[in-house]
Amino acid sequence: MLNEVLAVLQPALGQSYLDLTAGYAGHAGAILGLTENYKHSVLVDRDECAISHLKPFGEKGTDLIRSDFYGAALKLLECGKKFDMILMDLGVSSPQFDLKERGFSFAKDGKLDMRMDSSQDLTAEEVVNHFPKQKLVDIFVKYGEEKPKFATKVVEEILRKRPISGTIELAELIKSKTHLYQKTHPATQIFQALRIFVNDEIGELEKTLPLVPELLERGGRVAIISFHSLEDRIVKEFLKTEHARGLEARLKILNKTPIVASENEISSNLRARSAKLRAATRI
Ligand SMILES: C[S@@+](CC[C@H](N)C(=O)[O-])C[C@H]1O[C@@H](n2cnc3c(N)ncnc32)[C@H](O)[C@@H]1O
Incomplete structure (x- = not known):
């Protein structure tokens, strides 16, 4: 969903970026390449392997936070940080899924682990x-x-x-x-x-969504990709509730129906068939 994410976030030179699920930087690499604002951007992941992979961004001045995204969002709010763009690409990454030792998949035999954060x-x-x-x-x-x-x-x-x-x-x-x-x-x-x-995925999402508007600059944009109906329902309800606040709404919904992956992407990456992208802008 890279093209779709770029289309809704519209990264421009100098803008700041918060990736709450940076993973292996498929999105982050493309977005930071366009903004070139490494120093005012933050990449978060609770997986130590992902954070090791993100080190080259750290060397360019990007803040890398190894934490669950709720903890990271709270910390960033406490420091008064705000961003032009926020991305949440929920769920597991392909490297997590493909490594049998992580135990996420039954395609290969692995021990029953399934922790994104191996210190948990x-x-x-x-x-x-x-x-x-x-x-x-x-x-x-x-x-x-x-x-x-x-x-x-x-x-x-x-x-x-x-x-x-x-x-x-x-x-x-x-x-x-x-x-x-x-x-x-x-x-x-x-x-x-x-x-x-x-991984308490639903709890994490429910606690973090209300913090997102506070982390966005006015006019800033958030994109959230979910992979199953439980998550998508929570994101949809959250955006609807925000919208219903009328004059007090902090977010304006950018796409009423979720954006889905192109046929092309689905043919090369089966996981993309269940991806749903919702986006909003900070009023
Ligand atoms: C779908 S992958 C993201 C892939 C990434 N957008 C890319 O382009 O490479 C999701 C990532 O988010 C991380 N993650 C999932 N839930 C998290 C949470 N609650 N807190 C922090 N990281 C989380 C996972 O460890 C995984 O690396």
């Missing part, structure tokens, strides 16, 4: 092997949007087979509980649920 205590292994039955069912229903009946069947099997040692073992166990034909692997939603829970 809670892992997917702890959740799967030690959480009580009802708590697991609730996680799968709430964050995986699974039907309670299927979630319960899977959890009962998990409880029978514990300890579950790896991503493939868990994916196979989930698959064994359904006979329905599905376009995606039957474990997809439950893996998503575990990842969202382990």
Whole structure:
């Protein structure tokens, strides 16, 4: 979604940029290349591998913050910082997903980890092997949007087979509980649920969105890319609520319906098919 992000953020020479999910700098590199304002820009990520990758920007004067984005946003507000552009490209990065040791994917066998921040205590292994039955069912229903009946069947099997040692073992166990034909692997939603829970992705988003207008200069723009309906609903509701404040609104919505990836991008990057971009400008 690089072209789409550039179209809504409209980076111009000298503008300041805050990337709350900088990852491997696909967006940040392009945007900072256009603004050339490295010194008044900030790149945030909670993943230490991403932060190491971002070091060349640090050498040019960009502030690199290794933190969850809520913590980073609070810190920046306390320092009175404001930016011309803010980007939130939610979820996991392809390098996180592709490295089997990170445990995000069941395409290759890895341990059940799923932490974006490897210094965090809670892992997917702890959740799967030690959480009580009802708590697991609730996680799968709430964050995986699974039907309670299927979630319960899977959890009962998990409880029978514990300890579950790896991503493939868990994916196979989930698959064994359904006979329905599905376009995606039957474990997809439950893996998503575990990842969202382990990284408190919804809590982070809900706490951080209200801080975004305060971090924007007047006329500044924010772009938010989400990858599943739970996140997109939160972003949409937040923007709608802001808009409904009438004269007190701090943000004006730039696109009423979300922008989606082009056919071209989807054909080279399947993950992009579920991406939704919403943008707003600070009034
Ligand atoms: C989809 S990737 C971003 C990719 C990036 N825009 C690029 O072009 O390379 C999401 C990144 O955000 C980070 N991330 C996700 N949630 C976060 C949070 N709550 N706080 C800080 N970083 C987060 C992840 O570690 C990951 O590196």
